[in-house]
Amino acid sequence: MSQAPYKQAENYRYAPKQVDEIIIRQFTFEFPDDLNPYWIPGHVVRSHLFNGFSLTMPYLEPFLVKTMREASAAIQVPELQEDIRQFNGQEASHYKCHRRLNEIVKTNGYEELAEVEDRMQRSYKKLGGRSLRTRLAYSAGFECMTNGFTHWLITKRRKLFAHADPHISSFWLMHMVEETEHKTVAFDTYMAHSGQYLPRAMGVFHGSFHVLGYGFIGMFAALRKDAVLQQPRVVAQVIRETCSLIWNVGPYLLRALSPRHNPRGEVDPQWMQDWIAGHASLPAGAMIPLVDTNTLDMPVPFNRAPVT
Ligand SMILES: [Fe+2]
Ligand SMILES: [Fe+2]
Structure with a gap:
């Protein structure tokens, strides 16, 4: 499909981020081959829901990378170009790691x-044929929703992941730390491209519900395989997990719909900042230590004390 040549929005001005730098980290991190897909004891629905979200990432995140790379070609702001390069580096690590996890879950x-x-x-092939503005609005909208996910997973980690598999829990938390680190980039890129409010607002729904929808489709496919969907206990869990997601992530979507929205207005969790500082103290090439899901506070795994 031929599209209008891309130009940077005239009134776009870059603003500093909350983090000094978006760091492309080595994912020195592996999953055991005998990993149990039912990885949160007592929570089969939550296990499969997160497995469903993981399933979307090797399709979603390459789409984000391609879209951002395309937009970057005509952006004249060096800081934003650098942000996009680092955003793409982080997302590429994420989807490769999710793909490894997904293969184990399937096997x-x-x-x-x-x-x-x-x-x-x-x-996603079909979505790739849409205009750059639509794809950037989708990307910015999805990333706003992800910021809600980040706060939910990090601040409620004890409730969500107590006694869960430490590999998958650590991976999700690490992914969310990096999502917070690059939370401004897709939004900034959309604002640099057009900045129009209505397409961005539609992108909040489009990006969020498209990904969430496929996550739930994956969850139901796994629950059907388990033949547990008729059990009242499982139906109650589905309702509870869905309500919990809406309660924790919904406010971020509502705020993203404000014409004055900017992800810089969302305060980053202290645990995320501690994780980043802790990771920076690791020797180059060292394996990333796992979060201990059996401890009460589930602190960052770098012997650093402060916890939210
Ligand atoms: Fe990601
Ligand atoms: Fe992201």
Whole structure:
């Protein structure tokens, strides 16, 4: 499809981020082959819901990288160009790691998830044909929703991941730390491209519900495989997890709909800042230590004291 040549919005001005730098980290991190896809004891629905979200990432995140790279070609702000380069570096690490996790989940009992992946592949191919403005609005909208996810997962980590598999818990928390670190980039890129309010607001719904929807489709596919969807206990869990997601992430979507919204207005969790400082103290190439999900506070895994 031929599209209008891209130009930077005339009134766009770059503003400093909350973090000094977006760091592309080595994901020195591995999942064991015998990993149990039912990784949060007592919470089969939550386990499969996060597995469903993980399933979307190797389709979503390459789409974000491609979209941002395309926009970057005509951006004349060196700070934003550098942000985009680092954003893309982080997202590329994320989806490669999610792909490894997803392969293990499929191999260890849920090969049916490949059908959901086929659907996502077709959906993102179609989305790739939309205008750059629509794709950037989708990207900015999704990243606003992710900021809500970050706060939810980090501040409620004890409730969500107590006694859960430390590999998957640590990976999700690490992913969310980096999402917070680059939370301004897709928004800034959209603002530099057009800045128009209405397409951005539509992108909040489009980006959020498209990804969440496929996460839930993946979750239901796994629950069908388990043949537990008829159980009242499981139905109650589905309702509870859905309400929890809406309660914790919904306010971020509402705030993103404000014409004056800027992700810089969201305060970063202290745990995220401690994780970044702790990681910086690791020797180059060292394995990233796992969060201890059996401790009460689930502190950052770098022997640094402060916790939210
Ligand atoms: Fe990511
Ligand atoms: Fe992201």
